[in-house]
Amino acid sequence: MTTKTAKLLDGKALAAKIHQGLAQRITELQSQIDRPPGLAVLMVGDNPASAAYVRNKEKACAKVGIASFGQHFPTQTTQGELEAIIATLNQDAKVDGILVQLPLPQHLDAVTLLHQIDPDKDADGLHPVNLGRLVRGEVGLRSCTPYGVMRLLQEYEIPLQGKQAVVVGRSILVGKPMALMLLEADATVTIAHSRSHNLKTIVQNADILIAAAGKPGLITAQMVKPGAVVVDVGMNRVTDVDGKSRLVGDVDLESIASVAEFLTPVPGGVGPMTVAMLLQNTFASYARRYGVNNREL
Ligand code: NAP
Numbered sequence: 001m002t003t004k005t006a007k008l009l010d011g012k013a014l015a016a017k018i019h020q021g022l023a024q025r026i027t028e029l030q031s032q033i034d035r036p037p038g039l040a041v042l043m044v045g046d047n048p049a050s051a052a053y054v055r056n057k058e059k060a061c062a063k064v065g066i067a068s069f070g071q072h073f074p075t076q077t078t079q080g081e082l083e084a085i086i087a088t089l090n091q092d093a094k095v096d097g098i099l100v101q102l103p104l105p106q107h108l109d110a111v112t113l114l115h116q117i118d119p120d121k122d123a124d125g126l127h128p129v130n131l132g133r134l135v136r137g138e139v140g141l142r143s144c145t146p147y148g149v150m151r152l153l154q155e156y157e158i159p160l161q162g163k164q165a166v167v168v169g170r171s172i173l174v175g176k177p178m179a180l181m182l183l184e185a186d187a188t189v190t191i192a193h194s195r196s197h198n199l200k201t202i203v204q205n206a207d208i209l210i211a212a213a214g215k216p217g218l219i220t221a222q223m224v225k226p227g228a229v230v231v232d233v234g235m236n237r238v239t240d241v242d243g244k245s246r247l248v249g250d251v252d253l254e255s256i257a258s259v260a261e262f263l264t265p266v267p268g269g270v271g272p273m274t275v276a277m278l279l280q281n282t283f284a285s286y287a288r289r290y291g292v293n294n295r296e297l
Contacts (some may be wrong), residue, residue: 004167005262006256008151009231015272018151019064022283026065031293037286039097039123039278040069040089044077045105060275066282069095076107082108083116083138090118096289097123097282119128120288123281126173131223134180141281146178148273149210149231150185156262158229161186168219168250169212174233178210211250221255229262233270 032083039061054070061068069092071085082100089098098121104110114122118137119129125143133140150273153160165187169175179189194213203209203223211219212233224230234250249266258261264270287293 003258005155005258006230006260009156009229009262009264010267010271011148011152011264011270011273012268014152014155015276018276019060020062022066022279025283028289029290032226032292033290035094035284036065036067037097037282038067038069038095039282040071040092040095041097041099042073042082042085042103043101044073044082044108045075050101050103057074057278060279061282064231064279065113066279073126077108079112080169082113086113090116090121095121096285097121097128097278099124099278122283123278123282125177129262131172131177133260133285134177134184137184140182141284142277143173143177144277145174145233145270145274145283146181147281148270149178149279150181152231152264152270152273153229155206158208158262160208163187163207164190165208165210166190166192166203166206167210167212168199168203169210169214169233171212174212177231178212182208182210213250214255216248217250217252219251219256221252221259224256224259227257227261228259230256230260230272231264232266234270235266237269 011292041054041057043050051172058068058070078218086098089095098117100113101161102110117127122130122141125141132141160164160177160182165182167175167179169189170193175191179191182189191201192199196202200223204225206225206228208229209230210233214234216236216238230251232249236248237245238248239245247267
């Protein structure tokens, strides 16, 4: 008897396809609009992981033809200084998207800063106005990570209507908007979190399982319904006995591969889709500003 292996939901390949589509649309629009879309990424301090994420985002911008106005500030930058910079970027006609790279140094209030961003330039889709639009099912900029998950499920034509979807994690960054997007797609949604009783029973019900807890190995094969679609949002750096570090998700990929129907790899699953949706959001703001039809890529 051969062991069944889950099909991979290849976020890296889909992100590359989206980048290609964006690059083409941006080139086409250059004859009508005399500037490219612009994204400003604000980073404060010297967190090496954040610096790597920022470099990655800037590289992706360059690849598709989005101008990036990256700004890197020293750790001691004040709240007032950053608020003034955001106010300037809100008014800057060359800038369509603004994002503040998290986490920020302790003395800064990330939520207050986020609230200063013009909701129509909120490339991360985390401003309360955009989250409110999501709750109401209105058009708006969607949070990049859950939006990327939805785009991935759509690409592989995974049916969601009427399905049992379980989201593990309830953060404002991933879990909550993820649950709302699945609900918008007519799934029956359950959210589990660190206080949920009997996670195993909840997860075993899932036709669609989204793991976003930030806990390596949290989801094992015994918890997964045969034939389920498993999306691993988790990104956790672990150190092996030989001292080498590597990136893992929340899901025990190897054991689940023989139970699930579809599975996202880590890395190469949700991570690249998050960046692709950041570019897509920036392009959407740009297109909307010029009244251009923003068909999905
Ligand atoms: P977070 O703010 O720490 O939230 C984690 C959530 O998981 C919380 O709601 C927490 O519950 C829940 N949780 C923690 N332990 C649990 C357990 N044992 N059982 C059930 N629920 C549990 O993290 P986040 O920002 O949402 O990120 C989650 C993971 O996704 C992290 O690994 C992060 O690095 C990754 N991530 C990946 C991407 C990407 O692009 N791939 C983007 C963003 C985040 P409580 O609310 O009760 O504390």
